[in-house]
Amino acid sequence: YESLLKTRRRELHEEIADALESRFGEIVDGEPELLAHHRTESGQLDEASVYWLAAGRRASARSAYGEAIEQLTRGVELVRSLAPTDERLRRELDFHLALGPVLMATEGLAAPQAGETYVRARELCRELGDQDSAFDATWGLWLVHQQRGELREAQALVEEILALVDQQSDSAFQIQAHHAAWTTKLFTGDLLECRQHALSAVDLYDIDKHRTHAVLYGGHDPLTCAHTTLSEAVCLLGYPDLALEHAMSAVEHAATLAHPFSASMAHYFVAQLHQNRLEPGPTLEWARRSAALGADHGFKHFLARARILVGWAMSMEDDVEGGIAEIESGLEALAETGSGMRLSYYLALLAEALGRAGRTDSAIETVETALHAAQETGEQRWAAETHRLRGILLLDRSPNETSLAETSLVQAISLARSQGARLIELRASLDLSRCRGDAEMLRTDVRRLYESFDEGLATPDLVSVRAALAAPDAPCNDV
Numbered sequence: 001y002e003s004l005l006k007t008r009r010r011e012l013h014e015e016i017a018d019a020l021e022s023r024f025g026e027i028v029d030g031e032p033e034l035l036a037h038h039r040t041e042s043g044q045l046d047e048a049s050v051y052w053l054a055a056g057r058r059a060s061a062r063s064a065y066g067e068a069i070e071q072l073t074r075g076v077e078l079v080r081s082l083a084p085t086d087e088r089l090r091r092e093l094d095f096h097l098a099l100g101p102v103l104m105a106t107e108g109l110a111a112p113q114a115g116e117t118y119v120r121a122r123e124l125c126r127e128l129g130d131q132d133s134a135f136d137a138t139w140g141l142w143l144v145h146q147q148r149g150e151l152r153e154a155q156a157l158v159e160e161i162l163a164l165v166d167q168q169s170d171s172a173f174q175i176q177a178h179h180a181a182w183t184t185k186l187f188t189g190d191l192l193e194c195r196q197h198a199l200s201a202v203d204l205y206d207i208d209k210h211r212t213h214a215v216l217y218g219g220h221d222p223l224t225c226a227h228t229t230l231s232e233a234v235c236l237l238g239y240p241d242l243a244l245e246h247a248m249s250a251v252e253h254a255a256t257l258a259h260p261f262s263a264s265m266a267h268y269f270v271a272q273l274h275q276n277r278l279e280p281g282p283t284l285e286w287a288r289r290s291a292a293l294g295a296d297h298g299f300k301h302f303l304a305r306a307r308i309l310v311g312w313a314m315s316m317e318d319d320v321e322g323g324i325a326e327i328e329s330g331l332e333a334l335a336e337t338g339s340g341m342r343l344s345y346y347l348a349l350l351a352e353a354l355g356r357a358g359r360t361d362s363a364i365e366t367v368e369t370a371l372h373a374a375q376e377t378g379e380q381r382w383a384a385e386t387h388r389l390r391g392i393l394l395l396d397r398s399p400n401e402t403s404l405a406e407t408s409l410v411q412a413i414s415l416a417r418s419q420g421a422r423l424i425e426l427r428a429s430l431d432l433s434r435c436r437g438d439a440e441m442l443r444t445d446v447r448r449l450y451e452s453f454d455e456g457l458a459t460p461d462l463v464s465v466r467a468a469l470a471a472p473d474a475p476c477n478d479v
Contacts, residue, residue: 013042032058033071040078049079049091057098060215063260065106065298072099089124093133096121097216100140105219105261108301108337110147118144135164135173136216142180143218149340151187151378158184175201175210179222182229187341189380189419195233198226207256214259221262224250228269232276232381238422240277240456247273264293264302271309275349276423278460284313304333308346315353324353344374345382348389355389360397367393384421388412388428395435406435423461425449430465442468 001009017038020027028035036051052075059068076095082088096117103114121137124130142157158180165177182197205223214221227250235243250266271286287309294303307330315323327350334346347370354363367390374383391408394401409432416425426449433441450465457466 010042013038014044017042017044017047031055033067036071036075045078045082046088049075049082049095052078053091053094053098056095056102057215060098060102061212063297065102068102069099069106072102086128089128090130093121093124093128093130093137096124097133097136097140101215101217101219104143104301106298106300108147108339109218110144110149110337110339110341112338115141115144115148131164131167135161135168135176138164139176139180139217142184146180146183146187147339147341149343149373149377149379151184154184155188155378171204171206172210172213175204175222176213176217178204179217179225182226186229186233187379187381189383189415189421191233191237191420195230195237198230198233201226202230211257214257214262219261220265221254221257221259224254224257224259224262224266227253228266231269231273235273235276236381236419236421236423238426238453238456240273240423240459240461242455243273243277244270260293260297261299261302264290264297264299267293268302268306268309271306275309275312277456280313280316283309284317287313300333300337301339304330304337304339305342305346306330307333308349312349312353315356320353320357324350324357327353340373340377341379342382344370344377344379344386347373348382348386351393352389355393355396360393364390364393364397380415380419384412384416384419384424384428387415388424388431391428391435392431402435406432409435422449422452426453426465427461430468433468 004012017035020035020038032051033055036048036055039045039048039051052071056068056072056075059065059071072095076092076099079088079092079095100114100117100121103111103117107113118137118140122134122141125134125137138157138160142154142161145151145157146154161177161180165173168174178197178201182194182201185191185194185197201222205226207223210222214224227246231243231247231250234246247266247270251263251270254262254266267286267290271283271290274280274282274286287306290302291306291310293299294301294306308327311323311326311328311330313323314320314326327346331346331350334343347366351363351367351370354360354366367386370386371383371390374380374386387408391405391412394405394408409428412428413425413432416422416428426446429446429449430442433439433446446465447469450462450469453462456462
């Protein structure tokens, strides 16, 4: 082969490709990368780009992400070398829309490469006047901003997405418009709207029609995401047992799809739910499962997040310093993905662990950083709990800071109430009654909140409140 003239080599590659296409259809369908190689080497770059796209999509569909990135990237480079016709621009757009979810799965949902891919896709949509693809490109760019913690930019893109879907009757577009809305609404603290968007998507989802969304949108399945988001929202709203049902539905559905990234995500959110319910044992178990999937498949995003939850659980189960080290390592790994989403939440977990280690000054400094991050990004999902934690830490540091601690706890209650986050309102109200030594508040406000719960009675929060209510005249100073 090396002794042949280049022109003869090209001729042979063309003959091989022609023979494969005319006589071996199963190879064309099953190994499009082989045709892509021969058409590329024959100099037939336009035909080659068609096969590189097919090969990349096929690799992505079977979660062979390394192959998909290599094939799609090569196709992008090749198609850009062609004359800039509408057909060439459309094919480049197809490459970018296929590449974006793969980059999100491997490099992280906020990966700069994914952002660049969707920015270019949006430019191509404008040049081509393609409204359907504009939806996909805008959706992808929304997710990048969302995961970076750029909620104001994300909210603006949600409005664009909702406007685009008004022109569509396709359930696929409607599901993904709800997907964008429920995610952003969750982080801005609009829990009721978040729940409504997620439930709407659950009603619309059809596994036969929409299972391919795991490849097309953000590298994960929308029904899996809807259930994980519902687990977060309804837990905060005061339904921790229903939240667990949604979380387990996400795990079961991801298993049905046999989609590793969706499975890693589902396992992570079961762990996070157990953390929200203050249950370190199950948190550790499920976070380790998610981390194992992340390590096996190269999912940097959920591997880093799972490590943070592993660290929190360790710190709650008497390995405080080891847990702190694990949280800090997870935060460093997460920063490398470019993600800023949930940063205030993770910093609050670190602050809690530092407080348990007796490093109160560092804990308060960290919780202040968490509150600043929430203010900067607009992320309010965990802000009420972070204010509550600040109050507890101030009390731990000095009885002289009781007034400041009360202020933080009052802020926590007010914010939780405005969001409808009954679980956090209950938690903060119990702490405030203890901080004040106010048995009357315990008998009235705390009892009223407790009696509004009709499930989740075995969770640590409600067990603690029930014990306090059983002895309302006992000293309320053990925060």
